[in-house]
Amino acid sequence: MTGRNGANFSPKIRSTLAERVGYLCSNPHCRIPTIGPSDHTSETAKRIGRAAHIHAAAKGGPRYSPQQTPEERRSAANGIFLCGNCAGMIDQNNGMEYPAEMLLDWKKIAEEEQKEAFISGNPIFSSIWRQKIHYLNYINIPRLELECLRNGYKIKNIPKITGWLYHMGQQTGIITASFQGILTRIDIASIDIEKIRYPDDNKYKDNLIGAIISFNENFRTKNGVHPPVLRGAPPTLTGDIEKDPHIYYENSFLKLIMPYDPRWITTSTAFGDFRPSSGQQKMTGLAVIKNVAGSNIIASPIVLGFPSNPLMEAFYGRTNNVRTISISEDDI
Incomplete structure (x- = not known):
């Protein structure tokens, strides 16, 4: 220079x-x-x-x-x-x-x-998502796999998932560990939800549709489901926010509503995160905006998790040297 x-x-x-x-x-x-x-x-x-x-x-x-x-x-x-x-x-x-x-x-x-x-007056520029996750409680595998590909990572040997991720036993842990490790390596550009102002403004409303947002907030939960006992087909989402399971967050400028597909919830503990006794749960993650209606932003979650913090890192130990895991039934 x-x-x-x-x-x-x-x-x-x-x-x-x-x-x-x-x-x-x-x-x-x-x-x-x-x-x-x-x-x-x-x-x-x-x-x-x-x-x-x-x-x-x-x-x-x-x-x-x-x-x-x-x-x-x-x-x-x-x-x-x-x-x-x-x-x-x-x-x-x-x-x-x-x-x-x-x-x-x-x-x-x-x-x-x-x-x-x-x-x-709306800083809708993207920045790289750097939030550390203690554990993943929701992984939309096809969508997250696409983001990995965009960043030069191809996940090999992803098993076919026809039902609930929760029912895959040990393989669920392998999948979760693989994606959690890769999330520490790839650079996913996103818009911090706290930086969005007046989402219904026509000056930039269209720019928000399809954008990836990041968040680290206390969400309220609604219509949460219990862990499935049988290995049946996941429930079909209706598109009716009053009926479908979803989480939502509000601030002075907007309301973020995220309907989620329960089949991508990882563990029985994670199911509890979507049905907390207090009605609120701290979550961090990424989602893609599907629609903007007034001050309401409708988004589909890509990955959700419980945020890490220095105390957790000190107690559980840091994971600086993460290796990529090939997901395969042979690993079980």
Whole structure:
């Protein structure tokens, strides 16, 4: 990123590049904030962002363009704002894996998202979901498998599930452990439910449909079912929210309603999470938005779980070295 021959970005250009994307990393698979409070004093801020060159500042650098003039090389048009990690990543192997066209697309998307958030007052940009899960109590296997594929992970030997996940015995634990391990590795971009404002606003309502949301909230539960005794077919959802099992969460701006398919509940303990005696249960996870009606957001859960915390990690131990598990009947 350091330019030679006078092709460094000026402080004004660096600030402009950062401001145009709200000091967020422009990599659509990252989008982390790059500025925040210092850990040591209340008088300063911590910055991890960098103004990176799309075409290198000097000959021999990543994506160098001999057609550019020195003025063009140090202009805002030749810059993209990234976090420090992504700024270094795009220049590895002389930038061969990150061509200029890709970086220009990143920049365009990041600026358009920030413009939309600025105009509407609704920060509907995505960020990578990093919430740790203590245990999974709900796994929509086909949908989560699709997200894994999008992130470069193919889950091998997934057994055919014709009934309840709960009835698969030991294999349920193998499946749960496999997906929980992979969730610590893949980067799933999502919108934090707390960052959505006025979902029925036509300015961005259509952008929410199909989006993945993340959450870590206290949910109320309704129409929960008991663990099935027999290995029969799962109940058919009616589409009537008054009858179907669902969980819901409300804040000042919206009500999130998530009907769920009981066949994807993992254990008998998990069934209890969907029928708590208090009527509320803390849950974290991901869901895909299906519809927006007024302030109501209807979403289909992809994965739900009980959130981890430092006390749990200290008691149960951390799982930093997670290995991918091949799901197979032979493993039982």
